[in-house]
Amino acid sequence: MLQHIYPHKPILQLLIELGINRATDATDRIVIILKSLHSTDLPIAINTNMARLTTEKEKQDGPFLTQPIFQHVKFEHEDVIDIRYEHREVNGFRDQLTYNFVEILKSSYDLMTGYQDAKDLEDRIRIAKSPNRMTIEKWLTRFVVLESVAGIPGSVAGFLRHLRSIRSFKRDMGFIDTLYDEAFNERMHLLIFLKMSQPTKPTKALLWVGQGIFANMFFMTYIVSPKTCHRFVGYLEEEAVGTYTRCLEDMDAGLCPELVNYPVPNIAKDYYHLEGEVTMYDLIQLIRADEAKHREVNHTFANLELEGDDRNPFALQIGGNCHEPTKDLRWHHAAGWERDELIL
Numbered sequence: 040m041l042q043h044i045y046p047h048k049p050i051l052q053l054l055i056e057l058g059i060n061r062a063t064d065a066t067d068r069i070v071i072i073l074k075s076l077h078s079t080d081l082p083i084a085i086n087t088n089m090a091r092l093t094t095e096k097e098k099q100d101g102p103f104l105t106q107p108i109f110q111h112v113k114f115e116h117e118d119v120i121d122i123r124y125e126h127r128e129v130n131g132f133r134d135q136l137t138y139n140f141v142e143i144l145k146s147s148y149d150l151m152t153g154y155q156d157a158k159d160l161e162d163r164i165r166i167a168k169s170p171n172r173m174t175i176e177k178w179l180t181r182f183v184v185l186e187s188v189a190g191i192p193g194s195v196a197g198f199l200r201h202l203r204s205i206r207s208f209k210r211d212m213g214f215i216d217t218l219y220d221e222a223f224n225e226r227m228h229l230l231i232f233l234k235m236s237q238p239t240k241p242t243k244a245l246l247w248v249g250q251g252i253f254a255n256m257f258f259m260t261y262i263v264s265p266k267t268c269h270r271f272v273g274y275l276e277e278e279a280v281g282t283y284t285r286c287l288e289d290m291d292a293g294l295c296p297e298l299v300n301y302p303v304p305n306i307a308k309d310y311y312h313l314e315g316e317v318t319m320y321d322l323i324q325l326i327r328a329d330e331a332k333h334r335e336v337n338h339t340f341a342n343l344e345l346e347g348d349d350r351n352p353f354a355l356q357i358g359g360n361c362h363e364p365t366k367d368l369r370w371h372h373a374a375g376w377e378r379d380e381l382i383l
């Protein structure tokens with residue numbers, strides 16, 4: 040363990056001297072350091088009571104299996120592993136307002152799920168060695184809580200655009216499909232995690248209240264300002280990418296072997312068309328890639344004229360070899376596409 044060999048040196052200085060800083064990027068450096076922590080040396084973690092792991096019976100699939108209405112688009116593996124936490128620069132009042140709101144939500148979400156955000160690498164190591172480190176139960180609780188509200192925006196926005204289309208006797212230009220697809224995808228994430236972890240009754244009650252408030256607030260705000268709602272979802276998805284990235288780094292470093300070795304539920308294999316040996320690491324990477332796609336889509340939608348005749352460039356494509364948004368991760372724009380980059 041590096042700190043045992045050089046106990047007096049700050050960890051970053053140590054990395055630079057060892058040449059690790061030059062040779063690797065930030066994520067690799069975190070993983071190298073965390074790998075030096077042996078799980079047997081770690082103190083007993085403070086666990087969560089909000090959810091429990093599923094029983095063998097609950098893991099079984101029922102007799103009525105359905106085919107997904109929205110088939111998952113196949114992502115290229117290189118694109119999936121390339122996804123990183125990226126932040127769209129806050130520009131103007133709308134961005135500031137929505138970003139601040141996401142920050143408030145994130146703080147309550149972190150508190151509720153016993154998750155500590157690290158300020159820097161040293162802090163990250165301190166958390167990983169403390170009783171507040173993440174356990175499999177804490178990770179799964181975090182995912183169930185996140186995914187239990189993540190399916191709301193797409194379904195509410197899709198429903199409102201559907202009503203708008205039939206009310207105005209006009210076509211919708213492809214937005215409804217992408218929004219319902221997003222809602223379906225988020226609900227699939229939830230169903231996958233429910234095969235691994237079940238929230239307790241008080242947690243369910245808390246989530247029902249949260250879902251009720253969020254769905255109604257989103258519904259009313261979407262009527263007034265759809266752009267604000269999409270910018271808000273874009274920032275929210277940035278945080279989702281961040282949390283799955285942190286989980287992957289922990290798994291990479293062997294900090295939560297129970298999660299790495301957990302069998303991937305069949306529902307996930309079917310939905311993502313996975314064959315052969317699949318690990319939880321592969322699954323979390325795919326889910327993170329979905330969140331990155333939602334980040335791109337929602338930041339782009341917030342840049343479009345949603346009340347006008349702009350087409351949804353993710354659904355209605357020009358064709359040929361045009362450099363334009365796609366359904367997969369080709370030409371991924373983490374901060375969304377600007378309106379003037381698109382032929383609308």
Ligand SMILES: [Fe+2]
Nearest residue numbers: 186189225228
């Ligand atoms: Fe999700």
Ligand SMILES: [Fe+2]
Nearest residue numbers: 189276330333
């Ligand atoms: Fe998402």
